Amino acid sequence: MTSGGPGTAASAASSRISDIPRRWASATPDGVAVREEGEAVTFGQLWHNIEAAIAFLQGRGVGLGDRVMIVTENCTASITLLFALSEIGAWPAVVNARLSEREIESIRAHCRPRLMIFTHSVSPDAVRHGVNYRAREITPPGLGPLMEAALDAESPREPEALARQVALLIYTSGTTGQPKGVMATHRGLMHFARVSARSRDLSPRDCSYAVMPISHIFGLATVLLGTFEAGASLMLFARFKPEDVLHGLADGTVTILQGVPTMFARILAYLRDHPQPVRAPALRYVYTGGGPVEATLKREVEATFGQPLHHGYGMTEYAGSVFITRMERPRNDVSCGEIVEGAELRVVGADGRDVPTGEPGELWVRGPGVMHGYYRSPEQTAEALREGGWLNTGDIGRLGSDGALFVVGRSNDLIIRSGFNVYPIEVESVVNSHPAVKQSAVIGRRTADNNEEIVAFVEVRPGHLLDVAELQEFLKPRLSAFKRPSHVLLLDRMPFSASGKLLKQRLRALADEALVS
Structure with missing residues (x-):
C-alpha cells in the first residue's frame, strides 16, 4: 500500500513526521529542501523520491512494525528513507557509519532489523560495514546507489498500535557502553519541530548548515525536522x-x-x-x-x-x-x-x-x-x-x-571528594580560562582510601606550551582546594564520538593506565 500524493490529507487518527515534507511538497513544490554537493533538491522532488522509496521498501517486504537499520552519514538518501519509512509505519534506526564494527553489530543484534541499508556512496565507513554484512550494491529509484544486506525474514514485527506511535529508534550507548534504543514518538518529534522553528523564527527564506548527524537527536530534531517544519532548506554535509x-x-x-x-x-x-x-x-x-x-x-x-x-x-x-x-x-x-x-x-x-x-x-x-x-x-x-x-x-x-x-x-559524573560535591563543568570552565588551554575534561577517580581524586585532561592550543606546574599555580586562586585537580594529563586530542559527545569512559581508561601504581 503506497501513500497518497503530497496533497493527500494526513490521517485523522495520527500524525507522522513525514507529514512535514508532504505539507511543503504541496504548498511550495519548487522550494529548495536540500542543498548537497552543489545540487538542489526541491520539496516536490523530495516527495517524489519518498514515494519511489516507499515502493522499493514495500517491494522488499518492509511493512508496518518492521525496523530498518540505515548505516549512513548525512545524505539526501538517508533523509528520504527516514520519511518513506514513516509513511509505511516502519521504524528507521539511523546509525552513524563511523561507529566501530562491534558497535554496529551490537545495535543490529539488539534491534533485529528486517533490512539493513548502507549509504556507501557518501561514506567509506558505510562501505566497510556493508562488506562485513555481505551487502550487495543496488540503485533504487529515488535513492541512488546503496548497499543492501540480506533480508531477515524472521525479524518480529511490532504491534500496530505501538508501531504507529513510535517514529524511530535513536541508539545511544548510555553509561554502560551497551546500546540503548530510544523509542522517539511522532508526537514528540513533531512538537519539538514546531518549538524549534518558532524559537529560531525560521521561514522558507532560511538555510541551515547541517553537518550534525541525523543519527543524533540534535541533527534529527533540531536541524532536520525543525528546518523542514518552517519550509526552510538544509545545506547538507556528511562530514x-x-x-x-x-x-x-x-x-x-x-x-x-x-x-x-x-x-x-x-x-x-x-x-x-x-x-x-x-x-x-x-x-x-x-x-x-x-x-x-x-x-x-x-x-x-x-x-x-x-x-x-x-x-x-x-x-x-x-x-x-x-x-x-x-x-x-x-x-x-x-x-x-x-x-x-x-x-x-x-x-x-x-x-x-x-x-x-x-x-x-x-x-x-x-x-x-x-x-x-x-x-x-x-x-x-x-x-x-x-x-x-x-x-x-x-x-x-x-x-x-x-x-x-x-x-x-x-549525576553519574558527580565527584565526591572528601565529602564535598564537585561538578566537572565548574572545574573545566576554570581550566579552560588559561590562555594555553584549548579544552579540558575532568573526571573523578576512586582512590585506595575510598575517596575520589580529580583528574583533568587538557588539550593545548596549537602554538602554545603548557607547564603543568604553572597551570596548577594558575588554578590555586581560582578554585577551592577540594576542587583542584590532583593530576593534569595532556592529550594531543580529546576523544569524541561521531556526534561530538565527549567519551568520558575512554578518559577513565586513560587515567587508569597513566596513574596506576
Whole structure:
C-alpha cells in the first residue's frame, strides 16, 4: 500500500513526521529542501523520491512494525528513507557509519532489523560495514546507489498500535557502553519541530548548515525536522570541514549556524591557523547544543560571528530541547535559557523532594517530547520514567531566580571528594580560562582510601606550551582546594564520538593506565 500524493490529507487518527515534507511538497513544490554537493533538491522532488522509496521498501517486504537499520552519514538518501519509512509505519534506526564494527553489530543484534541499508556512496565507513554484512550494491529509484544486506525474514514485527506511535529508534550507548534504543514518538518529534522553528523564527527564506548527524537527536530534531517544519532548506554535509562553513557563510547562503561546542572550537582553531576575515552577510542565528558551553568559547564565537551564541538543554529521551535561550533575550551567561512550550521541570534532591530555587538537584522533565521508553529494555525504562510521566534525565542542574537553567553535570559524573560535591563543568570552565588551554575534561577517580581524586585532561592550543606546574599555580586562586585537580594529563586530542559527545569512559581508561601504581 503506497501513500497518497503530497496533497493527500494526513490521517485523522495520527500524525507522522513525514507529514512535514508532504505539507511543503504541496504548498511550495519548487522550494529548495536540500542543498548537497552543489545540487538542489526541491520539496516536490523530495516527495517524489519518498514515494519511489516507499515502493522499493514495500517491494522488499518492509511493512508496518518492521525496523530498518540505515548505516549512513548525512545524505539526501538517508533523509528520504527516514520519511518513506514513516509513511509505511516502519521504524528507521539511523546509525552513524563511523561507529566501530562491534558497535554496529551490537545495535543490529539488539534491534533485529528486517533490512539493513548502507549509504556507501557518501561514506567509506558505510562501505566497510556493508562488506562485513555481505551487502550487495543496488540503485533504487529515488535513492541512488546503496548497499543492501540480506533480508531477515524472521525479524518480529511490532504491534500496530505501538508501531504507529513510535517514529524511530535513536541508539545511544548510555553509561554502560551497551546500546540503548530510544523509542522517539511522532508526537514528540513533531512538537519539538514546531518549538524549534518558532524559537529560531525560521521561514522558507532560511538555510541551515547541517553537518550534525541525523543519527543524533540534535541533527534529527533540531536541524532536520525543525528546518523542514518552517519550509526552510538544509545545506547538507556528511562530514565537518571548517572551510565548508566559512564558504557557506561568505556566499550568503547559510542563515542559521548550529552545532556542538566542539564544532565551534574547531572553527576558531582553523581561523587561528588560517587568519582571514569572516564574512557572513546573511547569518542571523548561531546556536550550540549537545553539551555544556564554556564562557571563553561563547565570548570567542560571538566576537567572531558578530551574533549572540544561543544555547539549549535537551536529550535524546525528550526528542529535543527542553530549555532554549530566546532570540529576543540573548544571555551574557552560559545558562541554557528558558523552558520551552509544553515542558515541565522538577529539580529533585536526594530525598525525592523538590529543592529550593538556586540549589542543584536532579532534573526531571515532563511533556510531549518524553520517549515511549527504551526498546526491549523494560528495566531501564522503569528506571528513567517515573510516576506521573516524569523523565529522570540523570543530569544535575539549578534554576536561576529568573527561571533560567544552569546544568552543572550528570549525576553519574558527580565527584565526591572528601565529602564535598564537585561538578566537572565548574572545574573545566576554570581550566579552560588559561590562555594555553584549548579544552579540558575532568573526571573523578576512586582512590585506595575510598575517596575520589580529580583528574583533568587538557588539550593545548596549537602554538602554545603548557607547564603543568604553572597551570596548577594558575588554578590555586581560582578554585577551592577540594576542587583542584590532583593530576593534569595532556592529550594531543580529546576523544569524541561521531556526534561530538565527549567519551568520558575512554578518559577513565586513560587515567587508569597513566596513574596506576
